[in-house]
Amino acid sequence: MAPRGWGCWRWAARPRARLLPGAAFPLGFRQLLSTLELAPHICVVGSGPAGFYTAQHLLKHHPRAQVDIYEKQLVPFGLVRFGVAPDHPEVKSYGAEDHNILGIPGEELPGVISARDFVGWYNGLPENRKLAPNLNCDTALILGQGNVALDVARILLTPTELLEKTDITAEALKVLKQSQVKRVWIVGRRGPLQVAFTIKELREMINLPGSQPLLDPADFSSLEESIKEASRPRKRLLELLVRTARKPPEPKADSKVTTPRAWGLRFLRSPQEMLPSPNGSRVVGIRLAVMRLEGSDENAQAVPTGEMEDVPCGLVLSSVGYKSRSIDPTVPFDPKLGVIPNSEGRVLGAPGLYCSGWVKRGPTGVIATTMNDSFLTGQALLQDLEAGVLPLGPKLGYSVIEPLLKNRGVQPVSFKDWEKLDAEEVAQGQAVGKPREKLVDPQQMLQILGPK
Numbered sequence: 001m002a003p004r005g006w007g008c009w010r011w012a013a014r015p016r017a018r019l020l021p022g023a024a025f026p027l028g029f030r031q032l033l034s035t036l037e038l039a040p041h042i043c044v045v046g047s048g049p050a051g052f053y054t055a056q057h058l059l060k061h062h063p064r065a066q067v068d069i070y071e072k073q074l075v076p077f078g079l080v081r082f083g084v085a086p087d088h089p090e091v092k093s094y095g096a097e098d099h100n101i102l103g104i105p106g107e108e109l110p111g112v113i114s115a116r117d118f119v120g121w122y123n124g125l126p127e128n129r130k131l132a133p134n135l136n137c138d139t140a141l142i143l144g145q146g147n148v149a150l151d152v153a154r155i156l157l158t159p160t161e162l163l164e165k166t167d168i169t170a171e172a173l174k175v176l177k178q179s180q181v182k183r184v185w186i187v188g189r190r191g192p193l194q195v196a197f198t199i200k201e202l203r204e205m206i207n208l209p210g211s212q213p214l215l216d217p218a219d220f221s222s223l224e225e226s227i228k229e230a231s232r233p234r235k236r237l238l239e240l241l242v243r244t245a246r247k248p249p250e251p252k253a254d255s256k257v258t259t260p261r262a263w264g265l266r267f268l269r270s271p272q273e274m275l276p277s278p279n280g281s282r283v284v285g286i287r288l289a290v291m292r293l294e295g296s297d298e299n300a301q302a303v304p305t306g307e308m309e310d311v312p313c314g315l316v317l318s319s320v321g322y323k324s325r326s327i328d329p330t331v332p333f334d335p336k337l338g339v340i341p342n343s344e345g346r347v348l349g350a351p352g353l354y355c356s357g358w359v360k361r362g363p364t365g366v367i368a369t370t371m372n373d374s375f376l377t378g379q380a381l382l383q384d385l386e387a388g389v390l391p392l393g394p395k396l397g398y399s400v401i402e403p404l405l406k407n408r409g410v411q412p413v414s415f416k417d418w419e420k421l422d423a424e425e426v427a428q429g430q431a432v433g434k435p436r437e438k439l440v441d442p443q444q445m446l447q448i449l450g451p452k
């Protein structure tokens, strides 16, 4: 097995008091103890937006706080590096892990993949780098109508000349250049009033060069009353959908693409079964149950009408939500919701333990939401510190974690090491006129770091 990497970055508002390594504490320990009590030593697990923003809040508002951030990947930044689409670098300034399983027949067929793995693949997540999605089909179908679904659709349809300038991995670009995909269906169980994507992402799809939206005006015909009553952001989004649906298709003048591409939204359809090719070698379609809504607002429930519809497609991407995994059996976890049970970030039943980000509130919201929510967790921790309810005593921090990791065969990657990887990525990018070339092979990364 390849050695695992752990990142550890340490920040302190002030130079930190150092404990000497070794079993015996040096003389003067009592004195050191009293200093350490005043300098809370905080461990943050995970270097996504939640980890960084929580650390930022702590360092900013506690003059003596010391923060160690631990990351299980060889490189930091969580979904900012491995989730946010490469053509969206402006939001990159953002431990959800599992994708929800559909639990329907044929899910294991080649050609059926999770949007999460696909996103990991085009972003160079080491565990997805061998995904090799087969884009040798003309129709792809995405299950789910959130921003991740639109990200995936956009990456599939964007002319590769435009992707070339981003930090998408070279491997993904190569595969996308040979893609035959011309049509992408984005399928939701419920209706237009319940879509989970936001207007900015929708507008980008509508304006995508060389691609035509395929929206059925009938899907929007009975919504006028509901639109009037919707909240302002939802109203704007729905109005844009209706306007687009009513517009007759027009060839885009700026398009140099000879075979026009298209994308469309399909509503009130719930996946029942993946349809295999005659010899069972791959997916060639999907059976969808036609649904109707009970209720009309954002909480409306979809119920089956009994009708079915088969849609031919050579690629199915399920994008029905990300879900965090339990970090450790000793940390409380709600497997159904995929969150750590907490009150304002304080983990229930585990004093001294806090959570923030997607593992705190579930996989919703953008980086700014995670930022706000992480500041609140930081605030709760500092309040508890001030109130004296946190377990007292000096924390040894990295000095005891390091030997533990080494014992488990983990080669730690330090902040200095990361700077080395970062410099290499930037240098490789410069050589080909891109902001950076992402390193994707863990072995190659370890080689760059050199022997320890």
Ligand SMILES: Cc1cc2nc3c(=O)[nH]c(=O)nc-3n(C[C@H](O)[C@H](O)[C@H](O)COP(=O)(O)OP(=O)(O)OC[C@H]3O[C@@H](n4cnc5c(N)ncnc54)[C@H](O)[C@@H]3O)c2cc1C
Binding pocket: 045, 046, 047, 048, 049, 050, 051, 070, 071, 072, 073, 076, 077, 078, 079, 080, 083, 084, 085, 088, 091, 094, 095, 096, 119, 148, 151, 322, 327, 356, 357, 358, 359, 364, 365, 366, 367, 368, 370
């Ligand atoms: C495909 C996709 C596209 C997105 N696009 C956008 C966008 O365009 N704009 C936007 O604002 N938001 C976007 N988001 C949302 C944004 O990514 C999240 O809001 C944000 O990343 C959540 O932060 P987090 O720190 O909770 O989780 P994460 O970013 O997942 O960070 C968790 C970190 O913890 C690490 N970790 C997990 N378990 C352990 C462990 N046991 N030990 C050590 N480390 C561990 C993980 O490796 C990871 O680095 C997107 C999300 C996805 C999935």
Ligand SMILES: *[C@@H]1O[C@H](CO)[C@@H](O)[C@H](O)[C@H]1NC(C)=O
Binding pocket: 277, 279, 280, 281
């Ligand atoms: C299944 O059929 C396809 C052509 O339809 C062929 O390319 C493929 O090799 C076949 N696979 C198996 C396992 O027989």
Ligand SMILES: *[C@@H]1O[C@H](CO)[C@@H](O)[C@H](O)[C@H]1NC(C)=O
Binding pocket: 368, 369, 372
């Ligand atoms: C974050 O908090 C600020 C200040 O309270 C607020 O203005 C902003 O709308 C919040 N952003 C999100 C995405 O919640």
